[in-house]
Amino acid sequence: MIGDVPTPPSLDVRGVRYAYPDGHVALHGVDLTVPRGDRVALLGPNGAGKTTLVLHLNGILTPTAGTVSVGGLTISRDRGTLAEIRRRVGIVFQDPDDQLFLPTVAEDVAFGPANLGLRGAELAARVDEALAAVGMSEHRDRAPHHLSFGQRRRVAVATVLAMRPEILVLDEPSSNLDPAARRELAEILRALPVTLLMVTHDLPYAAELCDRSVILDAGRVVADAPTPEILTDEPLLTKHRLELPYAFNPRPAPHP
Numbered sequence: 248m249i250g251d252v253p254t255p256p257s258l259d260v261r262g263v264r265y266a267y268p269d270g271h272v273a274l275h276g277v278d279l280t281v282p283r284g285d286r287v288a289l290l291g292p293n294g295a296g297k298t299t300l301v302l303h304l305n306g307i308l309t310p311t312a313g314t315v316s317v318g319g320l321t322i323s324r325d326r327g328t329l330a331e332i333r334r335r336v337g338i339v340f341q342d343p344d345d346q347l348f349l350p351t352v353a354e355d356v357a358f359g360p361a362n363l364g365l366r367g368a369e370l371a372a373r374v375d376e377a378l379a380a381v382g383m384s385e386h387r388d389r390a391p392h393h394l395s396f397g398q399r400r401r402v403a404v405a406t407v408l409a410m411r412p413e414i415l416v417l418d419e420p421s422s423n424l425d426p427a428a429r430r431e432l433a434e435i436l437r438a439l440p441v442t443l444l445m446v447t448h449d450l451p452y453a454a455e456l457c458d459r460s461v462i463l464d465a466g467r468v469v470a471d472a473p474t475p476e477i478l479t480d481e482p483l484l485t486k487h488r489l490e491l492p493y494a495f496n497p498r499p500a501p502h503p
């Protein structure tokens with residue numbers, strides 16, 4: 248019966264190994280499953296392989312061994328499959344200016360769904376929905392380069408949301424934001440009803456947004472546990488060059 252078919256995970260990475268052309272092995276058999284609706288932080292020191300893993304999630308890199316599936320669809324070099332994977336995996340890169348290149352905010356947000364063939368009212372609805380989700384509706388007719396960095400990052404998130412992705416992948420979403428913009432973005436991300444994988448060095452951000460954290464080090468998953476458990480394991484953090492800011496409490500008291 249159709250009702251009994253289990254929902255495939257949003258992301259299923261199985262035994263992914265990757266060697267760069269110069270022979271450097273950046274991933275040594277990574278397994279990572281993210282069920283639909285989960286929010287996972289991907290932590291790890293510089294050079295751990297986080298970016299290399301992210302570049303596998305929409306087929307920019309092809310694993311030397313292993314598989315990556317998104318919502319049950321396994322990535323292959325087939326053009327139709329790759330196009331569908333790129334719709335399903337919304338990656339927000341660290342520099343919003345890599346994702347914004349049209350004269351207005353609304354045009355940038357419309358670009359992806361228009362490429363999917365959406366037009367007219369359907370396209371307009373996608374743009375409205377994505378801009379509303381990141382609180383940027385009133386800036387729709389402005390030039391992206393006239394916005395603040397924090398606003399540009401929110402628009403970059405909207406360009407990806409407009410594709411209605413299966414999973415939203417964020418690379419260092421809190422980097423270069425001032426404290427207010429950092430908090431505003433956290434509130435926006437918390438309210439989004441999407442599966443989320445967030446690469447970050449900002450451990451309090453992981454604690455705020457993700458129930459679960461995974462540590463990658465030297466191309467291997469070395470920990471995968473509830474975020475409060477990871478952030479209170481000082482030997483684990485030290486071993487993998489992760490540091491909490493002074494006076495941060497990873498287990499805040501519940502609200503009365």
Ligand SMILES: Nc1ncnc2c1ncn2[C@@H]1O[C@H](COP(=O)(O)OP(=O)(O)OP(=O)(O)O)[C@@H](O)[C@H]1O
Pocket residue numbers: 267268269271272273291292293294295296297298299300
């Ligand atoms: N094009 C490349 N050719 C060869 N080796 C590379 C290439 N890109 C990255 N590497 C190496 O692969 C390893 C993983 O790099 P990666 O950028 O994925 O790490 P990261 O965890 O994202 O680091 P960071 O936190 O600094 O962004 C590193 O040892 C890096 O030097």
